[in-house]
Amino acid sequence: MNAVNFLNFSIINKIFSAFCDWVSEFFQNLHILSKTAIISFLVIIFILPGFNSIPPLDRDEARFSQASKQMLEDQNYIVIKFQEELRSKKPIGIYWLQMASASIFGKDDISSYRIPNIFASIILILFFSIFVYRISFRYFDYTISSSVAFSFFSSLVLATLLGFSIELKQAKTDTVLLMLCTIQQLIFWKIYNYGKENWNTFKHHDHIWLTRFFWLIMALGILIKGPISPLLFSVTLISICILDRFTQKEWNISWLNLLLWFQGLLIVMIITIPWFYLAWSATDGSLILDAINEDFLKKVRSGQENHWGPFGSHFLLLLLTFWPMVLLLPYAGRALLDWKQNRFTRFLISWIIPFWLILELTPTKLPHYILPVFPALILLILIGISSPPTGNQILKRINKIFRIVVLIFTFLLALAFIYVSLNFSSNIMVFLISLFLAIMIFGSMVCGNIFYLNLNKYKLAPLFGMVILAGISNIIIFSAIIPNLDKIHITPKIAQYIHSLDFKPDTIVATGYHEPSLVFSLGRDTLLLKPDETALVLIEGDNTLAIVEDRKLNQIKKTLDKFDRKVESLITIDGFNLAKGQKIKIHLLKPNQNKE
Numbered sequence: 001m002n003a004v005n006f007l008n009f010s011i012i013n014k015i016f017s018a019f020c021d022w023v024s025e026f027f028q029n030l031h032i033l034s035k036t037a038i039i040s041f042l043v044i045i046f047i048l049p050g051f052n053s054i055p056p057l058d059r060d061e062a063r064f065s066q067a068s069k070q071m072l073e074d075q076n077y078i079v080i081k082f083q084e085e086l087r088s089k090k091p092i093g094i095y096w097l098q099m100a101s102a103s104i105f106g107k108d109d110i111s112s113y114r115i116p117n118i119f120a121s122i123i124l125i126l127f128f129s130i131f132v133y134r135i136s137f138r139y140f141d142y143t144i145s146s147s148v149a150f151s152f153f154s155s156l157v158l159a160t161l162l163g164f165s166i167e168l169k170q171a172k173t174d175t176v177l178l179m180l181c182t183i184q185q186l187i188f189w190k191i192y193n194y195g196k197e198n199w200n201t202f203k204h205h206d207h208i209w210l211t212r213f214f215w216l217i218m219a220l221g222i223l224i225k226g227p228i229s230p231l232l233f234s235v236t237l238i239s240i241c242i243l244d245r246f247t248q249k250e251w252n253i254s255w256l257n258l259l260l261w262f263q264g265l266l267i268v269m270i271i272t273i274p275w276f277y278l279a280w281s282a283t284d285g286s287l288i289l290d291a292i293n294e295d296f297l298k299k300v301r302s303g304q305e306n307h308w309g310p311f312g313s314h315f316l317l318l319l320l321t322f323w324p325m326v327l328l329l330p331y332a333g334r335a336l337l338d339w340k341q342n343r344f345t346r347f348l349i350s351w352i353i354p355f356w357l358i359l360e361l362t363p364t365k366l367p368h369y370i371l372p373v374f375p376a377l378i379l380l381i382l383i384g385i386s387s388p389p390t391g392n393q394i395l396k397r398i399n400k401i402f403r404i405v406v407l408i409f410t411f412l413l414a415l416a417f418i419y420v421s422l423n424f425s426s427n428i429m430v431f432l433i434s435l436f437l438a439i440m441i442f443g444s445m446v447c448g449n450i451f452y453l454n455l456n457k458y459k460l461a462p463l464f465g466m467v468i469l470a471g472i473s474n475i476i477i478f479s480a481i482i483p484n485l486d487k488i489h490i491t492p493k494i495a496q497y498i499h500s501l502d503f504k505p506d507t508i509v510a511t512g513y514h515e516p517s518l519v520f521s522l523g524r525d526t527l528l529l530k531p532d533e534t535a536l537v538l539i540e541g542d543n544t545l546a547i548v549e550d551r552k553l554n555q556i557k558k559t560l561d562k563f564d565r566k567v568e569s570l571i572t573i574d575g576f577n578l579a580k581g582q583k584i585k586i587h588l589l590k591p592n593q594n595k596e
Helices: 003-007 010-028 032-047 060-074 093-105 110-139 144-160 162-168 174-202 208-225 228-248 254-259 261-283 286-301 313-321 325-336 343-361 367-386 393-424 428-453 461-484 490-500 516-522 531-540 550-562
Strands: 507-511 544-549 567-577 582-591
Touching: 010 428, 010 461, 032 110, 032 144, 032 162, 032 461, 060 093, 060 110, 060 516, 093 110, 093 174, 093 208, 110 144, 110 162, 110 174, 110 367, 144 162, 144 367, 144 461, 162 174, 162 313, 162 367, 162 461, 174 208, 174 228, 174 254, 174 343, 174 367, 208 228, 208 254, 208 261, 228 343, 254 261, 261 286, 313 325, 313 343, 313 367, 313 393, 325 343, 325 367, 325 393, 325 428, 325 461, 343 367, 393 428, 393 461, 428 461, 490 516, 490 567, 490 582, 507 531, 531 544, 531 550, 531 582, 544 550, 550 567, 550 582
Parallel strands: 507 544
Antiparallel strands: 544 582, 567 582
């Protein structure tokens, strides 16, 4: 079977093509307000599922949430701690947002700490869709209907990208960072484009307050995740100046004056320095120095926490993180061919490539690191979709091979969810739901493939089908599958059992199972100790409960035998520790009241 036959699912294509045209015909006849309401409804139902039903996830989310909870409990808004240990992971911004949310919606529910991500994603999607409309209508001279269609499509894309959806459901920094970086970069484009078109002619600044807002956004980005937002801006700035030099044959950088550097740096310092100063004073510099040495520099020098990856890892991870839009990546390649004639394309190249190269050269690799370039990739794809075919046969063949790779990966992705449902859930319904999920995942890719074949009356109809089916897939993944993988959600089982006991332990101690979700669920006073220390706590306290991983049980019993003490096993919980990638067995023990 050659590539063409593989990609032509004749019967399936006809069914999906007819369905997409029927839906498009119905949608076309609606009023613009009705269309907007439908798209808004779809965006909301695609991003909300799972934020309340998925338990606290180890390890980063639980650490962020617990640190925010402790700051709220202590009324300490400066020093970040996980239990009694300084937490030097990320600046204060995300903790302030989570504290504000938890103070309104309740500090014991993990969903309270995820709510800032919901608001950030809505702001991001709204801002990005408006920008897509304006850039399509004013810069590329598309019709109003085409501009609106691209705007709606971009909203659904952001709401359904798998990598973004995964981060959105976790109380971490990356969703808020993506919002701030995107707003920062789109404002930067407006300033840069104005400087190239108008300011060099008339020499007056029409966007002073917008420029000041740009620096404010960057300062907030620094408070969320340190150097990422200024790094993205810096490499974009350097790259765009170099690319303009290649195309214009001269250095025309007088527009840089529009950035109001002195005012901008002053705004950044006013926003960021107070917390850095107070945190330094409160911890004698430990919090800030640990953040630089233990978090930032270690990631730059070596693969931190076993997260090393070879050069090119982020590109390979796009198959997962940028799904389903990864199928359309060849259109981004088509857009790149016109970089010399198109200023906006040069800006997007400057946004993507330098930042991406830095991440690939950094030893530590995590899938969400590449998120800040996703909006630029989406914009490049939209430009490529609107561009005429190149006619290059080599590029056509590469395109077909790439589509086959994506389709094969999608098939494996569907199988992976079926496998996970079978192995990590004791509910047969989850397996049956995973079969339906596989159909939705495959259907999404079929719609994308139909777009390439150009079989529809309404050209963009299959793409809307692709992202809507991807959105339905996300709903299933985050509301029906992940929350019901009971074999990996060990902490909720432990917490549920402890809360059901007819006595309340004075002390809870854990050994061998030191996941942060345990502290978040049971309280900051939960002791995470070594086996010998756990045994001593059991000896000294009658109303003590111990959470013991099976591998540590014999060591504890040996220590207890030395003191002629016995313990009673209340329950044994089997599961799989996803953070460590291993099967585990948890014993809940309490001292035997009949001392021998």
